[in-house]
Amino acid sequence: xxxxxxxxxxxxxxxxxxxxxxxxxxxxxxxxxxxxxxxxxxxxxxxxxxxxxxxxxxxxxxxxxxxxxxxxxxxxxxxxxxxxxxxxxxxxxxxxxxxxxxxxxxxxxxxxxxxxxxxxxxxxxxxxxxxxxxxxxxxxxxxxxxxxxxxxxxxxxxxxxxxxxxxxxxxxxxxxxxxxxxxxxxxxxxxxxxxxxxxxxxxxxxxxxxxxxxxxxxxxxxxxx
Numbered sequence: 001x002x003x004x005x006x007x008x009x010x011x012x013x014x015x016x017x018x019x020x021x022x023x024x025x026x027x028x029x030x031x032x033x034x035x036x037x038x039x040x041x042x043x044x045x046x047x048x049x050x051x052x053x054x055x056x057x058x059x060x061x062x063x064x065x066x067x068x069x070x071x072x073x074x075x076x077x078x079x080x081x082x083x084x085x086x087x088x089x090x091x092x093x094x095x096x097x098x099x100x101x102x103x104x105x106x107x108x109x110x111x112x113x114x115x116x117x118x119x120x121x122x123x124x125x126x127x128x129x130x131x132x133x134x135x136x137x138x139x140x141x142x143x144x145x146x147x148x149x150x151x152x153x154x155x156x157x158x159x160x161x162x163x164x165x166x167x168x169x170x171x172x173x174x175x176x177x178x179x180x181x182x183x184x185x186x187x188x189x190x191x192x193x194x195x196x197x198x199x200x201x202x203x204x205x206x207x208x209x210x211x212x213x214x215x216x217x218x219x220x221x222x223x224x225x
Contacts, residue, residue, distance in 0.1 A: 002184035004187070022055065065092065066092050069092065085106065088109075108130055131143060151180050162183020162184055
């Protein structure tokens with residue numbers, strides 16, 4: 001299972017990348033706009049992210065009509081072989097995914113909210129099918145159940161598409177995604193930071209150091225050299 005950071009903040013990306021467990025970064029137009037409003041251009045924000053990431057970078061088109069989606073998708077694709085083009089799973093978006101597949105452009109179907117959308121995206125060769133679990137659950141449904149149904153359907157139908165669990169809002173989503181064997185998850189910075197520690201881990205460290213500090217300074221030769 002691939003593990004993506006969901007962020008456009010270059011400081012967050014560099015910090016989490018240094019820990020070594022992420023396979024790339026997912027972005028969306030809103031998060032890119034947030035960074036642009038700090039004083040950069042769109043080109044600078046996107047270019048800096050691609051340069052900083054040793055892995056996939058997912059960037060979404062900002063058009064609704066077919067011709068403009070195709071034009072934007074090809075421009076995004078030209079930024080690098082590690083760039084995945086995100087396209088909302090509308091009928092027009094699905095048409096674009098099919099045509100882009102002919103051009104060897106890898107796409108991620110974004111904003112998928114039901115099983116039929118997921119199946120149609122996989123049928124049109126989407127590399128990833130993005131299930132917005134948190135948003136689905138805010139509407140009173142189980143977002144992870146949809147991710148499971150999509151994942152099992154892809155396996156049974158021999159689709160090559162990978163389920164990408166996004167909009168993760170709690171640790172349970174990560175655990176369930178791993179148990180399902182989905183293709184990838186995308187986790188926000190704040191949740192990663194929260195999960196990077198545990199109260200009992202901290203207690204263990206305190207106890208270990210208390211024990212270690214009982215050794216006279218002159219006897220701690222192993223770590224003093």
